[in-house]
Amino acid sequence: MEILPERTVERLSHYRRVLSKLLEINKEYIYSHEIAKLLHITPVQVRRDLMLIGHSGTLRKGYRIRELISLIGTIIDNPEKYKVAIVGFGKLGHALLNYLTENESNLHLVALFDTNPEKIGTTNNNVICYSVDRIPEIIKRYKIDMALLTLPPQFAQLTANQLVESGVKGIINYTSSILSIEGAFLEQYDMIASLEKVAYFTKPEFYL
């Protein structure tokens, strides 16, 4: 299978989430325009995404929801769950912990890391918080795939290097520091930049 566009992967995640809810209320088939309406996108985009993952619907009946969910699973999930660590157990780290434990997903949160002695050694939602000194050891031992960086920006690059050296293959950087890493997929999410962007577009001269 070809590598999918990033945007398509994001939408697959959305598709699966809304379809799962529909499955629960025993809906069996769904049209592309119904999916589109739920996500506020166009029907063409839905069909195109499904084409890319090689899913076929039934003419004039739409897509079999159960089948589609399962196909999306084979594409964006792993046979085993992805193992995730949160580095920096502050407010944001805690929020992410909640997201990960509340939402059923293919991600398995395995470890937390922090520098605060009061946090180290505690168990939160069944996940242990380790000292950041033990990053290489724990990452390797549990074969952790992904890390979420929510620590103070000045430590972000150094920590990212350590993580990648220890085998992490995906990083989401929530700090305001800009990282460069090789050998792993990096996603930056800068809250301040995002806030300032939205602020810019709230200027009255831009309303449509």
Add this chain to the structure above:
Amino acid sequence: MEILPERTVERLSHYRRVLSKLLEINKEYIYSHEIAKLLHITPVQVRRDLMLIGHSGTLRKGYRIRELISLIGTIIDNPEKYKVAIVGFGKLGHALLNYLTENESNLHLVALFDTNPEKIGTTNNNVICYSVDRIPEIIKRYKIDMALLTLPPQFAQLTANQLVESGVKGIINYTSSILSIEGAFLEQYDMIASLEKVAYFTKPEFYL
């Protein structure tokens, strides 16, 4: 001035942040390739962004840092600070509160909203937490421009409608529910989709 591309606006925010640090250590001029290196982008992109905002550098000397910072300010800031509210004062809301009060910026956090009676009426980093019932009243009274949604997804759409009706012009939706709004700029940030995307790209067959 023409409306700027979204990505350019985001980068302007980054430029300003790193340039401010350089100004503090008394650096006066900077080359496009120096900025590029700091942000891990290409020099061309820097020059192109600066061209778009109409900034001129000095040949073979680069850009005057002080001037550039001030120009970026006139573009992405308002004469008055943007007024911001956080709706849903949980862990993520708290994290955003910290971001906004720790980082010097053109955003002024004016109000928090929650449903929890224990939180309502409290003051956090000098910001009062109100009941969500008072959204229309408070938004109008303080002329709030932007809102950050960090409440449970099932209330997101309803609340967003209220906010826009009360005059909010920009919304960042951190909930997993997909919103549709008219008359305001909307930015969705879906943590789960973002996690699943990164997970997808950590698959071994995609390493470069």
Add this chain to the structure above:
DNA sequence: TCTAAACTGTTATTGAAGTAACAAGTAAAA
């Protein structure tokens, strides 16, 4: 049985974002 409406699947087009190429001009060195 035939016709029309409805929906899928795919290709072509448009649009946005990023990259490359290069002309023009200046400072420093010869």
Add this chain to the structure above:
DNA sequence: TTTTACTTGTTACTTCAATAACAGTTTAGA
């Protein structure tokens, strides 16, 4: 003073994502 190296500013090109257009097929109804 002349030459060379370097850096900006801008246009042209490429790549990625979204939208439009339409061919093909099935079902329902006449």
